Amino acid sequence: MSTVLVIGAGGVSSVAVHKMAMNADIFSDIHLASRTKSKCDSIAASVKQRTGRDVATYEIDAEEVPAMVNLIRKVRPSLVVNLALPYQDLPIMDACLEACVSYLDTANYEPKDEAKFEYHWQWAYHDRFKEAGLMALLGSGFDPGVTSVFTIWLKKHKLKTIRQLDILDCNGGDHGQAFATNFNPEINIREVTAPARHWENGEWVETPAMQIRTEFDFEGVGKKNAYLMYHEELESLAKFVPELERARFWMTFGDAYITHLTVLQAVGMTSIEPIKYQGRDIIPLQFLAAVLPKPESLGETTKGKTNIGVIATGEALDGSGEKTFYINNICDHEDAYEETGNQAVSYTTGVPAMIGSAMMLTGKWSGDGVFNMEQMDPDPFMEMLNAHGLPWKVEELDGPVEF
Incomplete structure (x- = not known):
C-alpha cells in the first residue's frame, strides 16, 4: 500500500x-x-x-x-x-x-x-x-503507452522481429459540438498541425501535416479516414525496436473537424507566436483553447467507441515465416462515463496511467533511471488492462496491410 x-x-x-x-x-x-x-x-x-x-x-x-x-x-x-x-x-x-x-x-x-x-x-x-x-x-498513457506495450507484447509472444508497424488511433465518438477536441485543445491542435513524420529505413521522413490519409474499417466504429501524423512513441519504438524498417502513426478525423481546423489555421488562430492585443501579448492558440469546450465537459454527451491498436508484421517467433498481427482495444464512451464521469479518450489514457503507477508501486516494474514502456515486461501490464476496463484482443491477419 x-x-x-x-x-x-x-x-x-x-x-x-x-x-x-x-x-x-x-x-x-x-x-x-x-x-x-x-x-x-x-x-x-x-x-x-x-x-x-x-x-x-x-x-x-x-x-x-x-x-x-x-x-x-x-x-x-x-x-x-x-x-x-x-x-x-x-x-x-x-x-x-x-x-x-x-x-x-x-x-x-x-x-x-x-x-x-x-x-x-x-x-x-x-x-x-x-x-x-x-x-x-x-508515456504511460494509451498512445504513447499501451501501443508500445502492445508492440513489445507481440515481440515477446508472437514475432521474433518486427519489420513494419502501424499504430491506428480511431475515435468514433460524437459529442454533438460543432468543433471540440477530446483532450487538451492546445496540445491536440499543436500535434495535428505539426508536420507529419514517420520512421523508414533508418531515418525520419517528413511530409506536410494532414496530407496523407487512408481509409480503414474499424471494428465497432466503421470506415474512417485516418491521417498520417507524428506521435512521440514512434521515437521510442525506433530506439527500442531497432530492426524496424518502417513505423507510422495514423489518427482518424471527421470531415467537419478538418474543415474547422483548416479555417482556424488559415486565419492564424492555431499559431503559437505571440501577438499584441489591446496592449497585451497573447498566444492565439491559447485563446482558442480557452473558448473551446473543455474536454472534461464532453463526457455526458459523447456516444460511440474508440478503437486503438497496432498492426505489426515480422518474422514469426515459431519459425513459420513472416506473419502479421493486429492487437487493439475498443472502448465505449458511455461505459467510460458511467464508471468515472469521463469520456473514453480520457478513460483510455487515465486507466494506463493508473496501471503504470501500479506497476511501479508493486515492484513489477522497477529500475534506476529514466525508462520508456517498451523497456518493461508487458505481461503484468496487459493483465491489468483486461481487469480494469481496457480489454484487448489479438488476431492474425492474412498478410501485411498496405495503406
Missing part, C-alpha cells in the same frame, strides 16, 4: 484518480494537486460519491519547482504522477529529484514556444535519476 501524488486535474487525471481509488490495496492514500484547486475538489467529490474514498487536494503551480518540492515533502508520496501539461514535465522531474521520489507521466516534454515532441530532454535525466536510485517512467 502506497501514497501517490497526482498533478493535474483534467479528464485524464479524473479517470486515473477514480481508478486509483477503486484499487485501495495498491493506492492507500491519494493526493491531488493542480493550479485550480476547485477542479481537484470536484474530482475528489466524485471519487467520494462513487467509491467512498477520500482524496486530499491542493493548489500548486507545477512550474514552480520550490513549491512542488515543498508539496512533495509535505505529502511524502512513493510516486508523483504527472498528468499536467507536457510543458511542465521537466520542472516536475526536477522537483522529484530534489525531493527524492519516483516519477511517471503520460506524454513527453515539449517546449511552449515550439511544437516539438521529442524525448531527448527527458532521456537526458537518466543518469540523475539512476544516481538518485529513482525511477522515471515516461
Whole structure:
C-alpha cells in the first residue's frame, strides 16, 4: 500500500484518480494537486460519491519547482504522477529529484514556444535519476503507452522481429459540438498541425501535416479516414525496436473537424507566436483553447467507441515465416462515463496511467533511471488492462496491410 501524488486535474487525471481509488490495496492514500484547486475538489467529490474514498487536494503551480518540492515533502508520496501539461514535465522531474521520489507521466516534454515532441530532454535525466536510485517512467498513457506495450507484447509472444508497424488511433465518438477536441485543445491542435513524420529505413521522413490519409474499417466504429501524423512513441519504438524498417502513426478525423481546423489555421488562430492585443501579448492558440469546450465537459454527451491498436508484421517467433498481427482495444464512451464521469479518450489514457503507477508501486516494474514502456515486461501490464476496463484482443491477419 502506497501514497501517490497526482498533478493535474483534467479528464485524464479524473479517470486515473477514480481508478486509483477503486484499487485501495495498491493506492492507500491519494493526493491531488493542480493550479485550480476547485477542479481537484470536484474530482475528489466524485471519487467520494462513487467509491467512498477520500482524496486530499491542493493548489500548486507545477512550474514552480520550490513549491512542488515543498508539496512533495509535505505529502511524502512513493510516486508523483504527472498528468499536467507536457510543458511542465521537466520542472516536475526536477522537483522529484530534489525531493527524492519516483516519477511517471503520460506524454513527453515539449517546449511552449515550439511544437516539438521529442524525448531527448527527458532521456537526458537518466543518469540523475539512476544516481538518485529513482525511477522515471515516461508515456504511460494509451498512445504513447499501451501501443508500445502492445508492440513489445507481440515481440515477446508472437514475432521474433518486427519489420513494419502501424499504430491506428480511431475515435468514433460524437459529442454533438460543432468543433471540440477530446483532450487538451492546445496540445491536440499543436500535434495535428505539426508536420507529419514517420520512421523508414533508418531515418525520419517528413511530409506536410494532414496530407496523407487512408481509409480503414474499424471494428465497432466503421470506415474512417485516418491521417498520417507524428506521435512521440514512434521515437521510442525506433530506439527500442531497432530492426524496424518502417513505423507510422495514423489518427482518424471527421470531415467537419478538418474543415474547422483548416479555417482556424488559415486565419492564424492555431499559431503559437505571440501577438499584441489591446496592449497585451497573447498566444492565439491559447485563446482558442480557452473558448473551446473543455474536454472534461464532453463526457455526458459523447456516444460511440474508440478503437486503438497496432498492426505489426515480422518474422514469426515459431519459425513459420513472416506473419502479421493486429492487437487493439475498443472502448465505449458511455461505459467510460458511467464508471468515472469521463469520456473514453480520457478513460483510455487515465486507466494506463493508473496501471503504470501500479506497476511501479508493486515492484513489477522497477529500475534506476529514466525508462520508456517498451523497456518493461508487458505481461503484468496487459493483465491489468483486461481487469480494469481496457480489454484487448489479438488476431492474425492474412498478410501485411498496405495503406
